[in-house]
Amino acid sequence: MRTYRNRKLRFRKLMIFVAAISFIFLSTECIFKTVTLTMLEPDEGGEVQPLPGNHKYLINTSVDIQAMPDDGWDFDRWEVDEEFYSNEKETKLEMDSEKTIKAFFSRQPVTLTMEDEEGEGSISPVPGEYQFDYSTLVGLSATPTEGWEFDRWQVDGVFYSSEEETELSMDADKIVEAFFNEEPVASVTLSMHEPIGQGAVAPTVGDHKYDAGKSLTLQATPAEGWLFEHWLVEDAVYSSEHEAELTMNTDRNVKAVFVRKTHTLTMLEPSGSGNVEPAVGISIYKEGSVVTLVATPSNGWDFDFWQIDGALFSYNSQITITMNASKTAKAFFVEEPPTVFTLTMVEPIGQGSVSPPVGDHTYIEGTSVPLSATPADGWEFEAWYLDGTFYSDSETTSIIMDRDKSVSAEFVQKAEKVTLEIYKYGRGTVSPPEGTYVYDKGSSVDLSATPDSGYHFEEWLVDGTTYEVPEITITLEWDTIAQAVLRCNCGGSCEK
Incomplete structure (x- = not known):
């Protein structure tokens, strides 16, 4: 009997333990959920870690982010979801939701x-x-x-x-x-030195005497397979022209520089919308140079492929080519499909119609949608509400479709109007002052009368009813006439 009771007690304890573990599991939401960090490519001036692209993390993970400026650049700031986040090059980002981050760099002085x-x-x-x-x-x-x-x-x-x-x-x-x-002396010497590279020069190699101030022409002729690059005067670059004028106002040391033949890379205008590096135009490279080509699509576009000399070369946006001949390159971009958002027009509060009509309507991202509200007879427009929050009190307005949105209009019944005419007999002041006023039916109005010196308040007459106190409150259920009577203390007749 005791063994049975012990087993029963252990079973109850086990069930309590299982229930406690289940409660802890459900209450702490112990679910392995991931979120995406989108690292955008910096505009210029540096690199980032993690690398540009999409990275998935467990929710609430603390991610190390690092910005590495290029030479001549400084790190400026991090922006998360287009808002300032930090100006530290190395920092952490708490991944408690989907996030987009971008690093910004600035030029050094x-x-x-x-x-x-x-x-x-x-x-x-x-x-x-x-x-x-x-x-x-x-x-x-x-x-x-x-x-x-x-x-x-x-x-x-x-x-x-x-x-x-x-x-x-x-x-x-x-x-x-x-x-x-x-200032120049009577004669000066031009010393023409052996060229760098292969080619001929005029004047020829050697020393030549000239009158001070004389202008002479330097001529350079490259050998086959070579190109003239520039003239050196006193070991400083002087001119890149084959024929260059030189004024002999002092002794000069001159040398021609020839370099091996180069090739041209012709970057054609891209097909579609995007940017390319090197830029559109002609670039010159030495024989055997390895050149990196980069294609960056504009917003709303994707990179498709590279063509080299009219033939498909690669589907990668960044490639390298070897300049063993002159080449032509062209990048191709394709347009992304447009983003579409839904506008839900909710049944109005009160009586009236709306445009667009009640229901779901789809629009391309960035579309400006006009809204208009028309109240039914006996009703008037009160306000527009966007996603349950007040948006506008104008019957006609518009919204920009940058996300899914829900819009509703509110109409209220028109209030019946009544008039209140206020007069005074005798000298003094009344509030409101004498005149005719329009109020909503059922409104409460405070009346007060103050006699001038030598006068006293006698009564208010409101539609035949007498009130003997100077301050009263009346409720307007119909058109009403109110008159304050102020009497002279002398006992005689009083003028209004």
Whole structure:
């Protein structure tokens, strides 16, 4: 008997344990649910982790996000669902719902370094370092000392201009140096050095004497399979023209630079809507260069495929090609199907009609839908409600279909109107002042009378009923006349 009771007791405990576990499971919603993090591609200036695309996580997962700016760029901010989230490059995101995130980068300021002058003269800006916003246009000015003349500006060791005053676009950190020469002597020497690469030059290789100030023509002829690139004067790039004019106002060291043959990549205008890199047009590459092509569709479009020289090449939006010959590239984009949302017109409150009529209506995303409400006889329009929230008190309005929406109109019965005429007899004031007023039937109106000095309040007469107090409240069930009587304390007759 005792064994039976023990078994029965253990069974009850087991059932209580199972019930408790079931309650905990249901109350904590112990369900493995996932949500999607959509990492958008940054517009420019850096990379992100997780990589651009869709990533699934268990709900309430804390996700590490990281922004890595490119050289010359700074991280600016994270935006989650198009709203500011954080300005930390590395942070966490709580995945308690579907989310879309995007990183934004901004250009770093650039530095202009003005070196000390070569020769004698002054420059502006004076030697030193200066910070500028990216793409700022900076004016350069050089003034030679007497007996000297300005020769040239060099930017990052490369010839830039022979004008004393010029402008420089700050699209990167730059080092600027000004060169001044002593005024020319009677004769100067042109030293033509052996070219870099293969080709012929004129004047020929060697030293040549010229009168100071003479202008001469430099000529470069590349060998077969080579291209002329530029002239070097004093080891600085001077000109990219095959024939270049050079003024001999001082001794000059000149060298021609030839490079191997290059090929052209012609990027055609895409089919559909989107952007391509390299940009539409002609780009030049050295023999054997590996070039990356990137196609980015516009909003509402998808990438389809690349064509190279008129033939299908790849269905990947990013590809590489080897420039072993001149080539033509074209990207193809296809339009995404339009997004459609449903407008549900709910049966109006009260009596009246609406347009669009009651029921479900579908519209393409972004459509502006006009709404109009027409009350029935004896009714008037009160308000529009969007998804149960007040939207407008105008009978005609419109909504933008950027999601599924529910709209309802409310009509109310028109109230019957009655008039109240107010007069006074004697001297004093009444409230409301004398006149005729219109009220909704059933309205309550406060009346008060205040006699002038030397007068006293006697009574209110309201449609033949007498009230002997100066302040009363009446209910208007019909057209009503109210008169306040104010008597003179002298006992004589009183004028109104």
